[in-house]
Amino acid sequence: MATLLSVNVARPEPIGLRRGRPVPSAIAKRPVEGRVRVEGVNVAGDDQADRIAHGGPDKAVYAYAREDADWWAGELGREIPHGMFGENLTTTGVDCTNAVIGEQWRIGTVLLEVCQPRVPCFKLGLRFDDPQMLKRFAQASRPGAYLRIVEEGELGAGDAVELLDRPDHGVTIRLVSDAMLLDEELLPRTLAAPQLPERLRGWIEQRAEQPDAAQ
Structure with missing residues (x-):
């Protein structure tokens, strides 16, 4: 059964140093009890x-599958607690990475829409104390899903994750992530998803037209 295992939150706090300066981040999320307002x-x-690189309506909630976290536990040889990847929602029975852009989930009284993959930044390396973690994360193709809030409400650990709607264009979180991070030849395929965030769509269109621009 698709279930919400944990709701995880954090306020910004220093997570390490970069160029000798403390780096604030809210990536170190921890589980909270009870019903939580979204x-x-x-x-x-x-x-x-x-708030420029993170957050906003198209990155309002981040979900990561316990199954993917368990894979990382084996890969890294360490415990991966709920919230370790900075996810707000730790799920089980939900294939976050192969979710279709635009599909909608009902959790508690909240309606969420799958929006885009997580693109890692250097803070993930600080979180894991491993500068290679960004590359490993990209290559693993297990990015998890950012969600937009369609209907506000409350949710909590133990709630079912109900799939209400899934578009038929077939563009998945994994496909968008791989196109952005591993193989730009995949970029044109991602544009079949009308639910892509406008900003991301513009970046993809530009990259697809000029694939060698950053070479």
Whole structure:
């Protein structure tokens, strides 16, 4: 059964140093108990240190599958607690990575829509104390899913994750992630998803037209 295992939140706090300066981040999320309000562009009690790169309506909630976290536990030889990847929602029985862009989940009284993959930044390396983690994360093709809030409400650990709607265009979180991070020849295929965030769609269109621009 598709289930929400944990709701995880954090406020910005220093997670390490970069160029000798403390780096604030809310990636170190921890489980909270009880029903949690989801509204606006956040889960109650959560925040972002850098609201330009993180957060906003198209990155309001981040979900990561326990199955993927368990894979990482074996790969890294370490315990991976709920929230370790900075996810707000730790799920089981939900294939977050192969979710289709635009599919909608009902959790508690909240309606969420799959929006885009997580693209790692250097803070993930600080979180894991491993500068190679960004590359490993990209190559593993297990990015998890950012969700937009369609209907505000409350949710909590133990709630079912109900799939209400799935578009038939077939563009998955994994496909978008791989196109952005591993193989730009895949980029044109991702444009079949009308639910892609406008900003991301513009970047993909530009890259697809000029695939060698960053070479």
